Amino acid sequence: MFVPRDLETARAVAFLVTVALTPAVALAQTDPLPSWNDTQPKAAIVEFVEKVSKEGSADFVPEPERIAVFDNDGTLWTEHPMYVQLAFALDRVKAEAANHPEWATTQPFQAVLEGDMKTLADAGEKGLVELIMATHAGMTTDEFQKIVSDWIATARDPRFKRPYTELVYQPMLELLAYLRANGFKTFIVSGGGVELMRPWVEQIYGIPPEQVVGSSINTQFEMRDGIPTLFRLPQVNFIDDKAGKPVGINEHIGRRPIAAFGNSDGDLEMLQWTTLADGEQFGLIVHHTDAEREYAYDRQTEFGRLDKALDAAAVNQWTVVDMKTDWKVIFPSDLK
Amino acid sequence: MFVPRDLETARAVAFLVTVALTPAVALAQTDPLPSWNDTQPKAAIVEFVEKVSKEGSADFVPEPERIAVFDNDGTLWTEHPMYVQLAFALDRVKAEAANHPEWATTQPFQAVLEGDMKTLADAGEKGLVELIMATHAGMTTDEFQKIVSDWIATARDPRFKRPYTELVYQPMLELLAYLRANGFKTFIVSGGGVELMRPWVEQIYGIPPEQVVGSSINTQFEMRDGIPTLFRLPQVNFIDDKAGKPVGINEHIGRRPIAAFGNSDGDLEMLQWTTLADGEQFGLIVHHTDAEREYAYDRQTEFGRLDKALDAAAVNQWTVVDMKTDWKVIFPSDLK
Numbered sequence: 001m002f003v004p005r006d007l008e009t010a011r012a013v014a015f016l017v018t019v020a021l022t023p024a025v026a027l028a029q030t031d032p033l034p035s036w037n038d039t040q041p042k043a044a045i046v047e048f049v050e051k052v053s054k055e056g057s058a059d060f061v062p063e064p065e066r067i068a069v070f071d072n073d074g075t076l077w078t079e080h081p082m083y084v085q086l087a088f089a090l091d092r093v094k095a096e097a098a099n100h101p102e103w104a105t106t107q108p109f110q111a112v113l114e115g116d117m118k119t120l121a122d123a124g125e126k127g128l129v130e131l132i133m134a135t136h137a138g139m140t141t142d143e144f145q146k147i148v149s150d151w152i153a154t155a156r157d158p159r160f161k162r163p164y165t166e167l168v169y170q171p172m173l174e175l176l177a178y179l180r181a182n183g184f185k186t187f188i189v190s191g192g193g194v195e196l197m198r199p200w201v202e203q204i205y206g207i208p209p210e211q212v213v214g215s216s217i218n219t220q221f222e223m224r225d226g227i228p229t230l231f232r233l234p235q236v237n238f239i240d241d242k243a244g245k246p247v248g249i250n251e252h253i254g255r256r257p258i259a260a261f262g263n264s265d266g267d268l269e270m271l272q273w274t275t276l277a278d279g280e281q282f283g284l285i286v287h288h289t290d291a292e293r294e295y296a297y298d299r300q301t302e303f304g305r306l307d308k309a310l311d312a313a314a315v316n317q318w319t320v321v322d323m324k325t326d327w328k329v330i331f332p333s334d335l336k
Numbered sequence: 337m338f339v340p341r342d343l344e345t346a347r348a349v350a351f352l353v354t355v356a357l358t359p360a361v362a363l364a365q366t367d368p369l370p371s372w373n374d375t376q377p378k379a380a381i382v383e384f385v386e387k388v389s390k391e392g393s394a395d396f397v398p399e400p401e402r403i404a405v406f407d408n409d410g411t412l413w414t415e416h417p418m419y420v421q422l423a424f425a426l427d428r429v430k431a432e433a434a435n436h437p438e439w440a441t442t443q444p445f446q447a448v449l450e451g452d453m454k455t456l457a458d459a460g461e462k463g464l465v466e467l468i469m470a471t472h473a474g475m476t477t478d479e480f481q482k483i484v485s486d487w488i489a490t491a492r493d494p495r496f497k498r499p500y501t502e503l504v505y506q507p508m509l510e511l512l513a514y515l516r517a518n519g520f521k522t523f524i525v526s527g528g529g530v531e532l533m534r535p536w537v538e539q540i541y542g543i544p545p546e547q548v549v550g551s552s553i554n555t556q557f558e559m560r561d562g563i564p565t566l567f568r569l570p571q572v573n574f575i576d577d578k579a580g581k582p583v584g585i586n587e588h589i590g591r592r593p594i595a596a597f598g599n600s601d602g603d604l605e606m607l608q609w610t611t612l613a614d615g616e617q618f619g620l621i622v623h624h625t626d627a628e629r630e631y632a633y634d635r636q637t638e639f640g641r642l643d644k645a646l647d648a649a650a651v652n653q654w655t656v657v658d659m660k661t662d663w664k665v666i667f668p669s670d671l672k
Binding site for chain 2: 064067141185187194195198202208209210211212216219220221223226227228230237243244246247250251252253254255269272273276277
């Protein structure tokens with residue numbers, strides 16, 4: 001589906017029209033979250049949204065302050081068996097290998113080219129940063145945007161054999177639309193590279209590039225033959241993860257969200273920043289419990305680790321979504 | 337006036353309704369820019385807006401891509417006799433002097449307390465940074481927001497004896513509204529501190545905090561007695577000026593604007609980045625030529641210097657506003 005930038009306007013207008021033309025009772029019967037089972041999470045979401053968006057409600061929040069932030073990997077789309085960003089980096093190393101003969105004998109590039117995941121894993125974060133810098137920097141922002149757009153259009157998930165953009169969670173797409181229809185402004189706040197998300201998030205999530213907060217590398221403005229360019233440098237600018245998420249939210253959005261949605265310890269501080277404040281807030285954690293339809297993981301794996309955040313959810317009454325029991329379908333393609 | 341965050345939606349809806357109910361001829365007769373004289377700048381603005389927003393036009397630009405960026409100091413409000421940010425810093429030094437007895441004998445603080453502008457000027461950029469750090473850091477983001485809100489509500493411009501928020505340019509307020517009514521999303525891209533603008537821009541300009549790009553210092557997330565806080569550190573994070581403006585635009589907005597409005601050499605690269613690209617773009621420079629109603633300056637003064645940008649305007653066909661001849665009124669209070 002293509003979702004234009006003025007989706008919020010369109011949805012808002014459509015919603016207002018619906019309200020104006022539909023008897024309240026009929027409206028009450030329409031289900032804004034059809035892919036959610038009628039369990040606690042769905043009820044908690046609807047109760048919160050009605051509470052803050054109803055004029056005259058004691059917990060009413062003015063529309064400008066209805067800011068909702070969403071983690072991306074593992075919250076809006078699949079992050080297993082590896083972050084899509086890493087899949088992109090590995091594909092780029094293979095695609096660029098011919099231009100870098102030295103990679104055949106240099107780690108971690110050699111491991112990537114030989115498919116030696118063990119050695120790659122042993123390279124750790126240092127090796128990962130090397131891969132990211134070698135594949136994400138050294139070109140203009142326009143060039144990188146084209147590389148990402150071309151890749152996301154052709155890359156396929158190894159298990160589901162489908163484009164990564166089809167491995168988004170249908171219940172979360174409905175949640176994004178439901179929030180926007182109720183005057184919320186929806187943002188992505190991800191540890192992933194912001195430039196890797198922006199080329200496709202608008203079409204898939206209906207979230208415009210300017211409402212995406214993410215990790216970034218430094219860029220430098222240069223006039224080249226009279227043409228202004230932004231050149232991507234192999235230097236980390238900002239890591240939008242863990243304690244960096246509230247920092248990124250404050251720097252980019254400039255006001256505190258009232259709803260936050262995540263799935264791992266990387267989202268803990270974002271959930272704390274959002275919910276531990278005056279007024280009404282909502283925090284939700286997507287718990288991956290469905291090995292059959294997607295994946296099951298948290299405490300048992302280093303991947304998308306969910307030790308602290310799950311414990312904090314109990315303490316802070318954040319809603320925890322059990323994917324297996326709370327979601328009727330996982331992906332849009334599951335819709336009958 | 338209070339302008340809600342959903343101003344864009346409201347304006348868009350109002351505009352659509354107007355279009356639907358008003359004969360084209362009548363609509364054509366309404367003037368969206370009443371405070372602009374019928375000179376070249378106004379004609380150029382209207383021609384551009386109609387060109388890019390008219391369905392079927394060869395130069396039509398989809399609404400999501402109608403991004404307009406505005407410098408703040410000297411473009412949307414008065415920057416003479418000193419940047420409002422500096423006025424804020426000087427006032428804060430005086431207000432905090434009792435808590436810093438050492439300032440009485442330490443420069444540049446002593447100069448501020450003694451009103452010795454000569455010594456203050458001699459302290460240069462190094463002294464300025466010291467003043468900024470001493471007055472903008474060392475508290476939480478919530479505390480700083482309150483300090484700014486209290487200050488902007490009571491501070492007065494020395495010449496006009498009015499709140500700085502009344503020294504915004506009426507023609508530019510009309511331009512902001514006109515662009516939004518035609519599907520543009522308006523952003524501020526200023527060299528000023530982003531946290532100094534966000535508390536009041538929404539009410540004055542109808543621009544929400546999340547659409548303000550500016551200079552910033554580092555913040556650090558901390559849980560204090562179970563309460564999440566962002567603490568402002570005395571470290572520069574980003575200077576959103578000159579070649580930094582395209583960098584800030586790309587990092588924050590993530591797509592290239594099609595219209596840019598500035599008034600000094602600090603806006604040169606932003607204007608280049610916006611206008612020297614494929615498709616239709618618009619660049620405009622506010623030239624301060626009205627010593628009687630506001631100020632007259634550019635090449636003759638180090639302040640708001642306009643050497644390169646004015647020359648580039650001629651080369652790149654950017655529109656240059658001569659405040660004296662092109663604007664009927666300067667401030668909202670001038671409206672009869």
